[in-house]
Amino acid sequence: xxxxQLLTWVRGPGLNLAVGIFVLGVLWRLFEIYSLGxxxxxxxxxxxxxxxxxxxxxxxxxxxxxxxxxxxxxxxAGAIFHIGLAIVVFLFAPHIKLIQSLFGxxxxxxxxxxxxxxxxxxxxxxxxxxxDRIMNPVKRFLSTFEDWFTWTLTFLPVLTGxxxxxxxxxxxxTMLALHILCVELLLVFLPFxxxxxxxxxxxxRWFIGAINGHKGVAV
Amino acid sequence: MQGPLIESLARQGVSRRTFSKYCxxxxxxxxxxxxxxxxxxxxxxxxxAATRRPSVIWLPFQECTGCTESITRSHSPTIEGMIFDxxxxxxQETLMAAAGFxxxxxxxxxxxxxQGKYLLIxxxxxxxxxxxxxxxxxxxxxxxxxxEASRGAAAIVAMGSCAAFGGLxxxxxxxxxxxxxxxxxxxxxxxxxPGCPPIPVVMTGVLAHFIxxxxxxxxxxxxxxxxxxxxxxxxxxxxxxxxDQGKFAKTFDDEGARNGWCLFELGCKGxxxxxxxxxxxxxAGTSWPVESGHGCLGCSEPDFWDAGGFYRALSVPAGxxxxxxxAAAVGVATGxxxxxxxxxxxxxxxxxxETTTLADLxx
Numbered sequence: 001x002x003x004x005q006l007l008t009w010v011r012g013p014g015l016n017l018a019v020g021i022f023v024l025g026v027l028w029r030l031f032e033i034y035s036l037g038x039x040x041x042x043x044x045x046x047x048x049x050x051x052x053x054x055x056x057x058x059x060x061x062x063x064x065x066x067x068x069x070x071x072x073x074x075x076x077a078g079a080i081f082h083i084g085l086a087i088v089v090f091l092f093a094p095h096i097k098l099i100q101s102l103f104g105x106x107x108x109x110x111x112x113x114x115x116x117x118x119x120x121x122x123x124x125x126x127x128x129x130x131x132d133r134i135m136n137p138v139k140r141f142l143s144t145f146e147d148w149f150t151w152t153l154t155f156l157p158v159l160t161g162x163x164x165x166x167x168x169x170x171x172x173x174t175m176l177a178l179h180i181l182c183v184e185l186l187l188v189f190l191p192f193x194x195x196x197x198x199x200x201x202x203x204x205r206w207f208i209g210a211i212n213g214h215k216g217v218a219v
Numbered sequence: 220m221q222g223p224l225i226e227s228l229a230r231q232g233v234s235r236r237t238f239s240k241y242c243x244x245x246x247x248x249x250x251x252x253x254x255x256x257x258x259x260x261x262x263x264x265x266x267x268a269a270t271r272r273p274s275v276i277w278l279p280f281q282e283c284t285g286c287t288e289s290i291t292r293s294h295s296p297t298i299e300g301m302i303f304d305x306x307x308x309x310x311q312e313t314l315m316a317a318a319g320f321x322x323x324x325x326x327x328x329x330x331x332x333x334q335g336k337y338l339l340i341x342x343x344x345x346x347x348x349x350x351x352x353x354x355x356x357x358x359x360x361x362x363x364x365x366x367e368a369s370r371g372a373a374a375i376v377a378m379g380s381c382a383a384f385g386g387l388x389x390x391x392x393x394x395x396x397x398x399x400x401x402x403x404x405x406x407x408x409x410x411x412x413p414g415c416p417p418i419p420v421v422m423t424g425v426l427a428h429f430i431x432x433x434x435x436x437x438x439x440x441x442x443x444x445x446x447x448x449x450x451x452x453x454x455x456x457x458x459x460x461x462x463d464q465g466k467f468a469k470t471f472d473d474e475g476a477r478n479g480w481c482l483f484e485l486g487c488k489g490x491x492x493x494x495x496x497x498x499x500x501x502x503a504g505t506s507w508p509v510e511s512g513h514g515c516l517g518c519s520e521p522d523f524w525d526a527g528g529f530y531r532a533l534s535v536p537a538g539x540x541x542x543x544x545x546a547a548a549v550g551v552a553t554g555x556x557x558x559x560x561x562x563x564x565x566x567x568x569x570x571x572x573e574t575t576t577l578a579d580l581x582x
Contacts, residue, residue: 002441004520007491011527011537020542024550031554036561093465094534097484101535109465172451173491173520176533 007177010184018184025191026199033200038207045214052213053206060205073132077125084122088115088158112165119162126155150193156182225264238264245424251446255431262431273430274333275340276326277311277378278368280361281354281388281397282343286379287313289416292502293423306426309337312356323357330371338429339372339407341365341400344381344388348396365403374408374435375400376425380518383411383442390524401442410435411442413494415518420499421447441521443493452489452515455497458482476512486530487514494519 001009063075089095093109100106130151133139160182164175190196228238239260246256279287291314308314309329310322317325329337343361346353351360369375377400380386388397401409412425425444428436436444453459461467461481468475468482481487489497492515496507508515514530517523527537 002521004491004517004522004526008522008526008537011533011535013538015536016538016540016542019540020546022546023543024546024553027547027550028554028557031551032557032561035554035558093462093467094483094532097532097534098536101532102540111465112463167454171493172453176491 003171003174003177007173007180010177010180014181014184018187022187022191025188026196029191029196030199034203041211041214043214046216047213049210049213053209056209056212057202057205059209073128077128077132081122081125081129084118084125085154085158087118088122088161091115116162116165119158119165122158123155123162126151126158130155146193150189150195153182153186153189153193153195157186228264245420245427259427259431263427272307274329274337275306275308275426276329276337276368276372277308277340277342278361278364279312279356280341280343280345280365280382281395282379282381283387284313285416286342286422287311289414289419290378290422293419306338306430309333330368334371336373337371338374338376338426339368340376340378341382342378344385344395344397344399345403346388346395346397348394353395362403365400369404369407372407374410374429375404376429377401377409377411377413377442378422379417380413380415380521380523383413384521386413386415387524389522408435409442410438410444413441413443413448413519413521415516415523417519418447418495418499418501421495439493443519447495447499448493448519450493450495452492452494452497452509453487455495456489456509457497458509471512482509482512482514484532485514486528486532488517488520488523488526488529488533489515490533492517492520492523 063071068075087110090099091110092115093112096106096109133143133147133151157179160175160179163169164172164179167175169175170178186195190198225235225238229235239256242260242263243256246259251259277287307329310326312322315322315325343354345351345361345365347362351362354361356364377383381388381397382400385393385397385399385402388395389399399411401411410425412422414421421444424447425436428434428444436446439445439448441448453462456462458479458481461479462483466475466478466480467484468478468480469484470476471485476482483490487509489509496515497509500507500510516529517526520526531537
């Protein structure tokens with residue numbers, strides 16, 4: 001298989017397979033999680049549970065009091081890499097083109113040079129987080145295989161995409177094929193690892209906020 | 220044509236200065252050292268036309284004659300055409316006057332007289348299905364002819380994408396079982412000059428290199444001369460700044476197209492196509508596909524015909540995502556099944572729950 005055949009495979013059958021597993025996994029997990037249900041709380045709510053849920057969705061985006069000083073790397077690098085990832089994934093012209101071909105919607109792209117800068121910042125932030133995970137004894141102790149694995153799954157698409165655009169290391173065709181392949185691996189594993197937080201984070205925040213609001217805890 | 224090449228060129232109105240300039244241009248185009256230009260000039264000029272003109276045999280297999288058409292556009296009267304005249308093209312069905320028995324005779328004489336020294340050019344793919352019956356010349360299959368001709372060849376030039384990679388005949392579902400020259404011949408140096416067709420100056424450049432140095436130019440992983448296939452169309456494209464700015468033509472007649480913006484979204488394969496169209500251009504440097512407003516088809520890449528459609532952007536799926544519907548159904552079904560299991564587990568836990576009484580604690 002030469003690089004052009006690899007590229008055609010990852011753009012065709014490979015993508016088909018990866019998106020298939022992704023959709024299957026996401027629907028399975030969402031169905032499973034939300035069908036678990038919760039025991040009905042018979043007590044009278046002390047505050048508005050729904051409002052508290054929405055408030056928590058927003059509040060937990062910001063660090064809790066004093067936490068920023070205690071874990072600055074986690075918060076700052078974490079925020080930078082999440083925002084960077086969103087910009088790179090959703091505002092790079094070829095990515096928008098893909099979204100448009102799949103869902104028919106599109107929006108203006110940012111200039112490639114700006115995306116390039118954001119990509120570098122994102123990569124650096126992710127490397128800092130990895131270093132912190134390795135150096136910080138508590139984080140290292142708490143880390144499991146899944147943490148290292150999901151970091152790699154997230155890092156590789158960004159790295160290969162950047163290398164492809166910059167024409168580094170390997171010929172563009174090969175690097176582009178590897179980039180798409182890495183994204184496909186991410187799609188395949190996302191529903192079955194902690195990366196599924198992309199789908200559940202706001203839902204679970206709402207639940208926590210609602211439960212706390214019911215109990216009258218201001219969060 | 221007797222005497223050194225330079226004399227015959229002079230007779231045809233080509234000055235020594237023009238000739239030197241051509242050699243220097245060719246050398247620099249192929250990224251050879253400046254000295255190579257002189258070496259090329261002296262080797263070509265000194266080549267005594269009658270005695271040392273290298274014999275070239277051009278075998279056409281499953282092809283469309285587009286490659287021959289292209290090489291004849293090597294914009295005469297400039298020097299490319301001249302150089303082509305200066306090799307002894309002993310067999311080329313389309314260009315030769317002889318036909319039938321005489322043509323076959325010329326082929327076999329050339330092979331016999333230049334045993335081990337001739338340059339074999341092949342255009343077209345080689346069909347293997349039905350024992351090669353899909354393409355025969357003088358009652359013999361292409362496979363047979365190729366094997367015979369390659370035995371006495373100093374080197375083989377696979378001219379065009381069909382000979383280099385199988386090309387159009389090799390496209391899915393490949394009814395004739397077409398393969399590339401390099402799939403069959405393993406014991407001879409092969410240079411692939413892909414393109415549908417290849418750029419004339421690229422073809423003559425490779426020939427000039429062979430005549431000058433007696434060897435093939437430096438090749439990439441796909442056997443293509445690095446000098447011409449070293450960079451992508453996209454990297455050398457004059458529309459590249461628009462790609463970087465995110466300015467794309469959305470249709471072939473919108474404002475973006477009129478402004479000459481990037482054709483990426485219209486399916487241009489420039490980013491993954493290694494060729495020198497953007498630098499050498501076509502038709503005596505007049506224009507090239509992207510300049511004329513159409514995206515690159517990627518014709519110098521293997522299997523370009525099956526690379527997901529000419530008008531689909533590289534970033535979009537090459538085929539339909541057929542599994543999504545079934546995957547969604549299976550996903551929901553699995554989720555439902557798991558949720559039933561979970562509920563059963565909950566019920567079992569509830570049923571099996573033993574309450575602890577004060578009496579139990581006092582035991």
